[in-house]
Amino acid sequence: MNGVFEWEKPLVELERRIEELQAFTVKEGIDLSDEIATLERKAESLRRQIYASLTPWQRVMIARHKERPTTLDYIGLIFDEFFELHGDRAVREDAAMVGGIALLDGRPVTVIGPQKGRSTKENIRRNFGLPHPEGYRKAMRLMKQAEKFNRPVISLIDVVGAYPGIEAEERGQGVLIAESIRCMSALTVPTICVITGEGGSGGALAIGVGDRVLMLENAWYSVISPEMCAQILWRDTSRAAEAAKLLRLTAADLAEFGIVDEVIPEPLGGAHRDPEKVAAAMKEAIVRHLSALDGLSKDELLSARHEKYRKIGAYTVRTEDELVRLEEARAEAEAPGEEEVHTD
């Protein structure tokens, strides 16, 4: 079964059985509507059962589903027009990062985002959606252009990470990521980021600093991929499912931590089941948040953004007495005292 996950198979079997009965009804003229209704109720209950209890790893797999809508798919569905712009004006064009000017209900906005390919051929052209430094330089160029013309920036994020390759290192991957984070932090126009699929580490954050950060229900966002986390912890990438759970990388986790402002629901099974519906929900959320940000002056916008990010961190604060005591007790490896946990 193409594009069907193991855990979905009982449901897909049932759906196929219903289709068969429906076909039989038409062909033979025998009324099986009671049987069909019973199976449909069963399918509905199974659907809820399966998708209400998705594990973090199952969500990661949904986020990577080969039919999941890509950045350009969403751009086509959300915006009235899109005029794509190319090149970083320094080294080359990077097809793994797309961007341009789009109309959102008639209003010009700048849209940027990494782009995965559908076919093998397209994936090779787009480097499997893994941008080189040039992609980040292009994104920065377009964001600064948006600032010049006072257009909001919409960043659609679906990226495993920046490309770990020789040329990317030679051309200063780390520097471009640092500069892009700084560039987005300083933008004087409203910026909305939507994590639509994968949010992998610095490669995602480089285009992920926003006044609002939204996230699709089955997207993931983490400091490290589950596979790499599993490799570090157990030297075994096959334990990625366990790592996915430890990393707290789901949209619900990140909303709980206050990193994500709103979770956009997906149809049961994932965004690929109904891209139009997901795009409509994304559009509604983007328009709503933009109109809230439109009321702010540039100073208000920037100070709200910086306050929001400045508070992120989870640490404990010890009193001076505690520090002295703990230093004295350190040799005995005494356990730390009461913790005052800050998780703004």
Next chain:
Amino acid sequence: MSKFRDIFRGRPKYVTVRSQSEEGQGSRRELPDGLWTKCEGCGTPIYHKDLAKNLFVCEKCGFHHQIGARDRIAQIVDDMDAFEEFDRELWPANPLQFPDYEKKTQADREKTGLSDAIMTGKGTVGGYPAVLIAFDFFFRGGSMGSVVGEKVTRAFERATEQRLPVIAFPASGGARMQEGIFSLMQMQKTAWAVETHSRAGLLYISVLTDPTLAGVYGSFAALGDIIIAEPKATVGFAGPSVITETIRRPIPPDLQSAETVFANGFIDRIVPRTELKAALTQLLRYHAPVHSQRV
């Protein structure tokens, strides 16, 4: 964050456990007499006191051994006793309830005498007041979690308020995995702290030491007005083993050595540790008019 386990090394063999009287002295290497050690670079046995006297640089081959945060600051400031440490009270939490995380930070605390992988504070360098930020690779590979990010940010904020230059010495495998998304967000926090300091017209010198990788290189470390590196320091974004796995062929061994990164145009100057204080003093002198000279 890149996978940086492959560059993790245990503490070098010449390191001895602190004696009781040295508690609170951080990772300073107080070595008993008569101990010899092998240089990690050339294998030559070196009398430990000579190695310490030469700032843990091998006199034979020039290999720069990794040093802890307290040693680093002690090598740079004029008077370690006058060094005013910032934010000692910030200790790590475990926001993800990551298994064994507290145990690991506790062990590293005992090993380094630091609450986390960093020491920040104010001191004078060649007579010029400056805010210093030193990472400690012996604490969780110098990784940046919430405490490290917060201390870097506060150091830049204090420097901005007091109109002081900042000198940072990253030594880090990247963002700290165990604090998950909180670690990632420290990249933004520290990068913006640099920008605020920069907009006040103040000098920031980033000294890349071995290693400066991933989320630390991809944030404040790469944003210095002037970027210096120690010889042979590993500098890059993706970890070498991640690159090898991705491209499925060996990578040039010196791809991420400071000398290559310098040749690629991302480092202003490579300065041996023994000349570092003189170079920093020289740069502080050029920029003295914009900074406060009050200690």
